[in-house]
Amino acid sequence: MDLRCWTPQAPQSLVNPMEMSLCLLLLLLAASTIQHQTLSDQDLTLQMLVWTYFKPKVCYRPVLSVVSVHKFHGRKPFTAFPGSPKGTSSRPEGIQYQLIEDVEDLGKYCPGGYHPLRVGDALNHGRYRLIDKLGYGGYSTTWLAQDLQCPRYVAVKVITADASGSTEEASTIRSLQESSDRLGKEIVPPLLDEFWVSGPNGKHRCVVTPPARMSLFDAKESSRFGLFQPKVAQSIIAQLIRGVAFLHSQDTVHGDIHLGNILVQLPKSIDQLSTPELYQRFGEPESEAVVRIDNKTLPSGVPAQVFFAAWFGVRSGELALGEEKIILSDFGESFNPHKSPRYSSKTLPLLQPPETRFSDEPLSFSSDIWTLACTIWEIFGQRPLFETFFPTQDRVTMEQVQVLGILPSEWWEKWDRRSEWFDEDGELNMTPGVPRRHDGVRRTWEMRFSHGIQEARAEAGLEIVTDEERRAFEAMLRSMLKFQPKERATAQQVIQSEWMNGWGLPALEQSWNSSNSALGKIRGIKEQDLN
Known part of the structure; x- marks a missing residue:
């Protein structure tokens, strides 16, 4: 091993x-x-x-523009797992493939699943030529392509056939882009094109947007310390808050805010590189043959080779102020709470707000606020705010109570396993003879801030958070992490918080100035722009 x-x-x-x-x-x-x-x-x-x-330290293929971190590709037996919540993909029964790490689920190359592609393929009547692979998700693969009509590089997201008919992601992005409101709109990725492609596994929707440099998750995971420079973190947080405020002003709940869905934009200068120059700087595409365990012929619709995702990014600590312009991706879980009530969350378990478990009320903008707060903490420091191994519902609730205190009484009574961690006052249950699932140490907000932010920054040689900023930061996040959804701050109130005005917005303004942006001074934004 x-x-x-x-x-x-x-x-x-x-x-x-x-x-x-x-x-x-x-x-x-x-x-x-x-x-x-x-x-x-x-x-x-x-x-x-x-x-x-143990979380793995993400390893990427060698990149000539940064210090190389070699990637080790393992081959282990892999069985396609059944079922997809968004579709009814018909997988060939009993087929096993040699496992190839860091690629999409090979079992989803079946009717209703992924569209088989390779570098060099041309899409949309030859307009887009695939240059490299950018990544994959449960319901799509994304490719770097050269637009042969407009000399530029683009990202082409090819959605699985089953998910193509139900997704409203493109229409949501288009609607947001058509808004006349300005504040925070820049976080929405421009929709450059949309088309369909037919293949052996069905008909697939393809969405074209500008390519991203990396996700915040990738930037942190590729770094030794998993930290951004303090000013960079402040600027990213300010952009994210402004962006969520814009979405909410358009009656849109994103529904899946996390580091993997926050992307750093590629600089426009990449369009000046030819394909050979791109490969020289970032490395040639890498692939591996797809092989069945029984060595039989691959089923129709399964590619002969699968490609690994390229790495165009930098480690979090190397991202400079002025380079951290972000976009928010994956609007596949977004919804209008006034038109399409939703009662469950599909975001990461540790980021899900408590009402997804304890309340019968539909989710709304406040659920985004909770997830936004958790994401802000992780951008600001090294570790997530809520963190547990095997994140079952009970363990997630335990983490929330450890940090924020006892649940509202009606929810507290619903939690039938609370005594395994806490007494009836919300303190760690230390009653002799009572089975317990804790070690007797309560990991409080203060402890997590000290270890995950202050000590981590000091170890990385970064400036620690001042007492003044710490108080403002805590006040902002605690206002967003109220257990009762109706008590949480709105996105507009978060924009007006002391931390945003004292640290977030000034860092964003400094970033704009350092990148010679023409966006102007953010202090001049009028009050009506917040509505």
Whole structure:
């Protein structure tokens, strides 16, 4: 098992010793039970256990413009998993492929699933020539393409056939772009084109937007310390708050705000590079052959080779002020709460607001505010605000109560497993003889701020947060993290907070000035622009 790219990320003081002991016990049990397995099965078993407990340090293919971090591609047996919440893809039963790490689910190359593509293919009557792969999701692959009509590079998102008919992402983006409001609109990606392509797995919607440099998640994960420069973090947060305020002013809840959906834009100068120059600077496309375990012929609709995502980004600590212009991606979960009530969240479990579990009321703008606050914390520091291994509903609720205090009484009574962590006053349950699932240490807001932000910044050689900014930052986030949705600050109120006016907006203005932007002074925005 190759662990060269695996490093534990959680600060030791934030790791629950009971859970660590459980993980070590599982590893010992695994070692005693897999001794008769094949090497690849042992590798997979151990890697699944390690993945459960340690976040991997993301490794990328060599990039000539930054220090190279080599990528190790493993080959392990892989079985296509059934079912997709957004479609009814008809997967060939029993087919197994050699596992190729860091690529899309090969089992989704089937009727209703992904469209098979390769570098060099041309789409939309030859207009877009695929240059490299940018990434993938559960319902799409995204490619860097050369627009042969307008000399520029674009991102082409090719959606799975089953999801193509139901997605309203393109229409949502188009509607937002048509708005006459200005404040925060720049966070919405321009929709450059939309077309359809037919293939062996069905008919696929394709959406064309400007290409992104990287996601904030990738920037942090590729970095040793997982931190942005303080001014850069402040500017990104200010942009994000302004962008969410714009969405809400247009009656749009994003529904899936997290670091992976916040993208740093590529500089326009990339359009000046020819394809050979692009490859010289960022590396040639890399691929690996798709092989069945039984060595039989691949089914129709499965590509002969699959490509790894390119890396055009920089590590978080290397992103300079003036280079951090962001866009918010993936509007596939967005909705208008006045027209399309929604009662469940599909965002990451640790970012889901408590009402998704305890309330019968539909989600609204306030659910975005909760998720926005969690994301802001992670941009500002090193670690997430809420963090637990095996993030079940109970563990997520436990984290929320540890940090923010006892739930509202009607929700507290609904939580039937609360006594495993807390007494009836919301304190850690230390009653003798009562089974408990904690180690006796409450990891408070203050402790998490100290370890995940202050100590992390000091270790990275960055300026720590002043007491004045810390108080303003905490006040802003706590106003966004009220348990009751109706008590949370609105996006407009967050814009008007002390932290935004004292730190966020000044950093954004400094960024605009340093990048010679013509956007002008943000202090001159009139009050009606906030409505």
